[in-house]
Amino acid sequence: xxxxxxxxxxxxxxxxxxxxxxxxxxxxxxxxxxxxxxxxxxxxxxxxxxxxxxxxxxxxxxxxxxxxxxxxxxxxxxxxxxxxxxxxxxxxxxxxxxxxxxxxxxxxxxxxxxxxxxxxxxxxxxxxxxxxxxxxxxxxxxxxxxxxxxxxxxxxxxxxxxxxxxxxxxxxxxxxxxxxxxxxxxxxxxxxxxxxxxxxxxxxxxxxxxxxxxxxxxxxxxxxxxxxxxxxxxxxxxxxxxxxxxxxxxxxxxxxxxxxxxxxxxxxxxxxxxxxxxxxxxxxxxxxxxxxxxxxxxxxxxxxxxxxx
DNA sequence: ACGCAATGCAGATTATACTA
DNA sequence: TAGTATAATCTGCATTGCGT
Numbered sequence: 001x002x003x004x005x006x007x008x009x010x011x012x013x014x015x016x017x018x019x020x021x022x023x024x025x026x027x028x029x030x031x032x033x034x035x036x037x038x039x040x041x042x043x044x045x046x047x048x049x050x051x052x053x054x055x056x057x058x059x060x061x062x063x064x065x066x067x068x069x070x071x072x073x074x075x076x077x078x079x080x081x082x083x084x085x086x087x088x089x090x091x092x093x094x095x096x097x098x099x100x101x102x103x104x105x106x107x108x109x110x111x112x113x114x115x116x117x118x119x120x121x122x123x124x125x126x127x128x129x130x131x132x133x134x135x136x137x138x139x140x141x142x143x144x145x146x147x148x149x150x151x152x153x154x155x156x157x158x159x160x161x162x163x164x165x166x167x168x169x170x171x172x173x174x175x176x177x178x179x180x181x182x183x184x185x186x187x188x189x190x191x192x193x194x195x196x197x198x199x200x201x202x203x204x205x206x207x208x209x210x211x212x213x214x215x216x217x218x219x220x221x222x223x224x225x226x227x228x229x230x231x232x233x234x235x236x237x238x239x240x241x242x243x244x245x246x247x248x249x250x251x252x253x254x255x256x257x258x259x260x261x262x263x264x265x266x267x268x269x270x271x272x273x274x275x276x277x278x279x280x281x282x283x284x285x286x287x288x289x290x291x292x293x294x295x296x297x298x299x300x301x302x303x304x305x306x307x308x309x
Numbered sequence: 310a311c312g313c314a315a316t317g318c319a320g321a322t323t324a325t326a327c328t329a
Numbered sequence: 330t331a332g333t334a335t336a337a338t339c340t341g342c343a344t345t346g347c348g349t
Contacts, residue, residue, distance in 0.1 A: 049322095051339095081340080086313070094316085096339060118341095157317080168339085173315080198342080 003156040003167060007103045009140035014109035016130045017074040020308035023128070025058050026112055028301045031273025032057060032123040033284030034079075034116055040291050050121055051079040054114055059298030069107060074309075076111045080176065081118040083193035084243070088186025090115070090124075092173050100156050100167035105131070108139075108171075113181055119191040119244065119263070120212055120285050124271055127181045135179060153178070189271045191243040201246075201261035210261035212285050213247065215239050223247075223264055226286050228254025234264040243269050256287070275300045 037053035055077060060070060069076040082090045092115075097104045111129040116122060131139065142152035153175035158167035176182055201210050213232055217223050218240075222231040234247035247262040265285075273281045275297060283289050 091314080093340070093342095 003100075003158060005143050005152075005154065005156055005169075006100055007105060009136065009143050010105050013130075013132050013136050014106070016132070017110040018128070018308055019071065019075060020304045020306060022058070022071050022075060022112060024304060025297060025301050026114065026126040026128070028275040028297060029054075029057070029114060029123045030125060031271045031276060031281055032297055033121060033276075033281055034123065035121045035287065036284050036289040036294055037296075038121070039287075040294055050081070050116060054079045054116075054123075057297035059296075069110065071112070074110060076107050076109075078111055078113050080113055080115050082115045082124065082182065082190060083118040084187070084190050086192070088188075089184065090182045090187055090190060092176055092182060094170050094173045095176075097154070097169040097171055100158070100169060102169075104154060104169040105136075113176070115182070117190040118193050120265065120270065122270055122281070122285060124187075124189050125183075129179070129181060138178075139175070189269055191265060191269060197246060210246075210263045211257065211287055213262060213264050214267040214282055214286065215264050222250065225249060225254070225257060226282075227256045227288050228252065230254065230257060232262055232264055236264075239264050239266050 032054075034050045034053040034057070037056055038049040055070060058071075058077065060077075071077055078095060080092050080095060082092045085091050098107050108129075109131050111131075112126060113129060114126045115124050117124055129135075139154055142154040145152050153172045155170050155172070156167050157170055177184075198210070211227075213223070213225060213227075215223050215234070215236060216226075217236070219236055221236075222233050223236065225232055230252050231250050232247040233250055235245045238245040244263050244265040247264040249257050249260075249262050267282070270281060270285065276284075276295075280295070283293075
């Protein structure tokens with residue numbers, strides 16, 4: 001259920017904060033696959049595991065739900081899962097800001113939003129956001145409007161549980177679009193997402209998510225599996241038209257490929273990685289990066305002398 | 310009537326506490 | 330210390346509702 005906001009919006013915006021080091025990392029994160037780090041990281045929780053993986057790649061520890069912004073106490077980092085709509089524009093879900101006991105206005109004062117593709121978990125881009133006078137004025141309308149019928153962009157929602165409530169602040173997906181954080185025009189990167197198919201496949205394979213494989217041939221009825229010596233039967237016309245298609249793994253079936261759903265994707269929809277080779281990106285998306293080959297973005301981006309604070 | 314997008318619920322998973 | 334039960338967590342997905 002929805003509740004009234006607990007924190008009154010500030011009368012004046014907080015100052016703009018920036019950091020040249022974080023800007024360099026954000027720029028380098030294009031084409032960063034989050035899957036391997038999410039899988040291998042100890043303590044990376046199920047729901048927030050890709051957000052934790054991003055923080056690890058940026059050189060941070062995975063501490064969640066702290067009142068202070070993630071980066072040097074100045075800038076909050078938020079991972080947004082995105083997917084393509086039918087017309088090629090990007091869409092996203094609403095995001096959690098913080099627990100209802102924490103001041104969301106302070107958290108949102110300066111934010112780095114990082115957008116990752118929902119199907120492949122590859123970073124597509126980012127946006128720095130400052131809650132300045134204009135955007136503060138818009139978001140402040142959420143204070144005082146009816147939580148249900150006023151359609152606020154910042155809400156508190158709590159879930160009934162036996163032990164009481166666990167209320168938290170959330171930002172609507174509408175707000176992210178309205179503030180221009182997602183591109184308004186169709187994009188060439190990322191994939192559509194079919195949640196019905198995703199759910200059915202996960203249900204069929206004991207809750208495990210489908211494995212992603214890149215199409216390596218233009219035509220025919222199968223494409224080779226990069227994890228084993230088998231092949232994937234797939235509608236390649238659909239792959240190159242829609243971006244991806246469900247696939248069936250034929251025998252022989254390697255250990256990693258057994259008991260999993262499969263999807264084949266058009267590799268041309270992956271972004272050009274800024275800080276990795278194409279082969280590193282492909283291996284990560286296809287889930288064939290051994291622990292010892294796991295690399296960290298922060299180790300590849302030199303820290304500038306002047307952070308420009 | 311149909312397909313897609315907005316909305317809100319709760320499943321799936323991990324963290325923590327507790328027991329043997 | 331290992332194993333089991335309970336609590337806490339947030340995003341993924343089902344449903345609703347709208348527009349064509």
